[in-house]
Amino acid sequence: MKYERIRKIVLEAIQQAVAQGLVHGTSGNIALRDDDEDVVAITPSGISYTHMTAEDIAIVDLNGKWLDGPYKPSSETPMHTAVLRARPDIKATVHTHAMFATIMAMGEDNELRPITPPQCEFTPVRIVPFTMPGSNDVAAKVAEAIGSDGRSVLIKNHGMFSCGKDMKAALAAATYTEEMAVTTFYAKLLGNYEPMPKEAEAAMKALIAADQAV
Numbered sequence: 001m002k003y004e005r006i007r008k009i010v011l012e013a014i015q016q017a018v019a020q021g022l023v024h025g026t027s028g029n030i031a032l033r034d035d036d037e038d039v040v041a042i043t044p045s046g047i048s049y050t051h052m053t054a055e056d057i058a059i060v061d062l063n064g065k066w067l068d069g070p071y072k073p074s075s076e077t078p079m080h081t082a083v084l085r086a087r088p089d090i091k092a093t094v095h096t097h098a099m100f101a102t103i104m105a106m107g108e109d110n111e112l113r114p115i116t117p118p119q120c121e122f123t124p125v126r127i128v129p130f131t132m133p134g135s136n137d138v139a140a141k142v143a144e145a146i147g148s149d150g151r152s153v154l155i156k157n158h159g160m161f162s163c164g165k166d167m168k169a170a171l172a173a174a175t176y177t178e179e180m181a182v183t184t185f186y187a188k189l190l191g192n193y194e195p196m197p198k199e200a201e202a203a204m205k206a207l208i209a210a211d212q213a214v
């Protein structure tokens, strides 16, 4: 099997996302760029993740052109490849319709703020206005919102998009973004919403960056 390593990592990642409840049915998709070649392994479109094998994972180029695999690549391939093209430091991307991220994406000024120190690695979480799923338009808007420093964005009336330097980092971004959305949702409901102060957030970001540079 060609590109066995990246196909296996994508398969394990989507199964982990399903187990964590970040992905329901076939709604989420995950991609990983190869270290040596300009190819991307991505979950296929509309296939159940439960019985999926590594061979079923699609291979595309950086423009989303289908190169290998028995099933069509995810309809959201443009979103993944747009970010991978724009950010050479990013290798893995995760798009899900996780429930609380989707709820928090609806407000006009709901940009998520960190509630706990580990969440500081993934802020700011900008909000992308609604655009048709699968379109080049939504792909461009997600890449623009992720920018040069973003790890996660919320997409209005749709879900979220996260990324990282490897699959572990991308899954962490997705997990903590959903955690931020859950904790923010309940805190606002209780009327005791109080995110971390901006200075503490900046200090935590510096600490995390220094730790990762070692």
Ligand SMILES: [Zn+2]
Residues within 6 Å of the ligand: 027, 076, 095, 096, 097, 133, 158, 159
């Ligand atoms: Zn979607």
